[in-house]
Amino acid sequence: MVLVKRLVLDVLKPHEPNALEFSQALAKAGGDYRVCITVLEVDKKTETLKVVVEGYAIDFDAVESGISDLGGSLHSIDEVEVQSEPQAG
């Protein structure tokens, strides 16, 4: 089984909710997620973010759904860190 440990995403979002609320909502997508957001660019109505998500086993679909629920749009997956786990038995 391959576990996703770290994701670096390029995300476009409206100004609201702000980066703090956005990161908190994404962290809630998993039980042990650590989320770090860097605002790269601020436009009139939008912000471009670098979103780093770390966790034991990241559910990408849940993260993507969290982003779109808050009005954000995932532009690209810039970095990924995965780890295989030995199968039991």
Add this chain to the structure above:
Amino acid sequence: MNLLEQPRFLLRITRTNDIIRRYFVVNGFDGALTMLGLIIGFLVSGATDLSVIINVCLGAAIALGVSGVSSAYVSEVAERKRALGKLEDAMITDLRDSAHGEAARGVPLLIALVNGFAPLAISLLILTPLIAANTGFALPVSPLYVAVAIALLLIFMLGVFLGSIAGVSWLRSGIQTLLVAILTAALIYLFAGY
């Protein structure tokens, strides 16, 4: 999110906190001044059956409430749709299923309810002594004068609320709104006292 957190979140992401506050004060003020005007009108007209006064005032209060809900809903639906459309253009994506889409549907309803509730609730508070007297509760002074006093107090409180928002003297702000009410009463006595 709990029952109160969700509306707060929707108001925050649409930046409509100040709009809902403004609607509350403006329409609350409308309700208080309308009741004050009606009651002073009855006072200068001489003795009238209390149940007639209550029904007239209640009719006006309900009309203010319904007018507040319907007018705010229609205008806010248009405003939120426009804002969502602009945001969708900037994001180049459909936001109907996002929190912004939910806000575009829910916020007009919230604002409409506040806009209708404010004048209705304030009017009912002002009518309390009239309703109490009509149900047999004995008041030391005429219920009409008590209603006028409650109206003036509520108008003063709305001024205090505005003062606290603006960060200026609450007393000065309260007196300003009270002066408007006194001016209204003076105009009614001047033009309706025949």
